[in-house]
Every structure is written in C-alpha cells, then in structure tokens.
Amino acid sequence: MGRLFVISLEGNIYRCKHCHTHFGLADHIISRTFQCRHGKAYLFDRVVNVTLGEKEERMMLTGMHTVVDIFCVGCGSIVGWKYEAAQEKSQKYKEGRFILERFKILGQDGSSYSIIQDAQRGGSESDEPRVTFCFTIHHYPLTIKDLLQLYILSSLDFLPSSIQAISNCF
Known part of the structure; x- marks a missing residue:
C-alpha cells in the first residue's frame, strides 16, 4: 500500500x-x-x-x-x-x-452546501416564516417546507420530530 x-x-x-x-x-x-x-x-x-x-x-x-x-x-x-x-x-x-x-x-469559509440552500438563494423572499434548523451543518434559515423536502431527499429519521418541535413554535 x-x-x-x-x-x-x-x-x-x-x-x-x-x-x-x-x-x-x-x-x-x-x-x-x-x-x-x-x-x-x-x-x-x-x-x-x-x-x-x-x-x-x-x-x-x-x-x-x-x-x-x-x-x-x-x-x-x-x-x-x-x-x-x-x-x-x-x-x-x-x-x-x-x-x-x-x-x-x-467551502473556503468551512461552510457546507445543500440543495435547499441553493433553492433559497434563487428567487425572492418568501412570506413563510423562517427558522434556523441547528441540527443541520450549514445553519441556514429554513422553512418547514424546506425541512420536509430535506426529509424526502435524505430519508433521515430524526427530521419528523424536529419538524414537529419547530411547528409547535408558531
């Protein structure tokens, strides 16, 4: 080797x-x-x-x-x-x-990249409330819709309870 x-x-x-x-x-x-x-x-x-x-x-x-x-x-x-x-x-x-x-x-600043992050940068500001989902690596503001898409894309089993906890905040 x-x-x-x-x-x-x-x-x-x-x-x-x-x-x-x-x-x-x-x-x-x-x-x-x-x-x-x-x-x-x-x-x-x-x-x-x-x-x-x-x-x-x-x-x-x-x-x-x-x-x-x-x-x-x-x-x-x-x-x-x-x-x-x-x-x-x-x-x-x-x-x-x-x-x-x-x-x-x-990235050069230590940041990670996600598909959701890319979608957020394009387009205009949404009227949906934004939350910081700190369980992710990148700490970017996400909507509940974004979190659901992340769950569908990655099939991670920790997201549903996190989404429920965040939903209770509104």
Missing part, C-alpha cells in the same frame, strides 16, 4: 467535508456555474490529494465525455470527476480539468 502523503494548502481552501483533506484553492477555480446531481459543482484547473478511478464514457448535459471519478485520499469518498476527453469541440477546454461537487466539499 505504501505511505500516504497529503499536501497541505494555504489560502482560501476547499476541503473534504468528511475528513477535511485539502483539495484546491479558490484561485484555481475556473467556473462556479457547473451542475451535478447534487446541485452546484466547481470546475478547477488543478486539485491535490485525490486518486483517480477508471475511465468511462459519460453522457452529460453538454454531450459525451470521457471522465474518471476522483476520490479523496484521506477517506476515499467520491468528490467529483476529471474530464479526460470531450467529443464536442466547444467542450475541449474541460479536458484535464476537475469538477468538485459542492455538496461533497467544504
């Missing part, structure tokens, strides 16, 4: 949300407008402390690409993918670049 060497970065760092292994710097982000299954994803010019999976052809929103999944060297969790090849000429700029799924990493 060998010895594991982990590179520590300095500056505005993106890291694994499970083991806090460093992946990349904010300065190495090419684009913050990518999308993946879990919401936002960032295109990085370079990343560190990842291992590569097997090459595979994958149909994405922008066409067929040859990609390899990338895994955290610290805990082994999948954190995104690397573009090996793009068939469309307009997509060639992605080759050799890395996608880190925002849902799977901690």
Whole structure:
C-alpha cells in the first residue's frame, strides 16, 4: 500500500467535508456555474490529494465525455470527476480539468452546501416564516417546507420530530 502523503494548502481552501483533506484553492477555480446531481459543482484547473478511478464514457448535459471519478485520499469518498476527453469541440477546454461537487466539499469559509440552500438563494423572499434548523451543518434559515423536502431527499429519521418541535413554535 505504501505511505500516504497529503499536501497541505494555504489560502482560501476547499476541503473534504468528511475528513477535511485539502483539495484546491479558490484561485484555481475556473467556473462556479457547473451542475451535478447534487446541485452546484466547481470546475478547477488543478486539485491535490485525490486518486483517480477508471475511465468511462459519460453522457452529460453538454454531450459525451470521457471522465474518471476522483476520490479523496484521506477517506476515499467520491468528490467529483476529471474530464479526460470531450467529443464536442466547444467542450475541449474541460479536458484535464476537475469538477468538485459542492455538496461533497467544504467551502473556503468551512461552510457546507445543500440543495435547499441553493433553492433559497434563487428567487425572492418568501412570506413563510423562517427558522434556523441547528441540527443541520450549514445553519441556514429554513422553512418547514424546506425541512420536509430535506426529509424526502435524505430519508433521515430524526427530521419528523424536529419538524414537529419547530411547528409547535408558531
């Protein structure tokens, strides 16, 4: 197996949300407008402390690409993918670049990302009362509707009693 060497970065760092292994710097982000299954994803010019999976052809929103999944060297969790090849000429700029799924990493300020958080940032302010659901990692204000969606998406069994407790506050 060998010895594991982990590179520590300095500056505005993106890291694994499970083991806090460093992946990349904010300065190495090419684009913050990518999308993946879990919401936002960032295109990085370079990343560190990842291992590569097997090459595979994958149909994405922008066409067929040859990609390899990338895994955290610290805990082994999948954190995104690397573009090996793009068939469309307009997509060639992605080759050799890395996608880190925002849902799977901690931001430069240590914040986590969720699908609900993304939905809240888009659109106008709601008339629904907002509460801070402190059981979540990100401590963002959520509506009861948001909590129900989170329950449906994650099937976590602690949410129903929490939702009931919050509902009693109104």
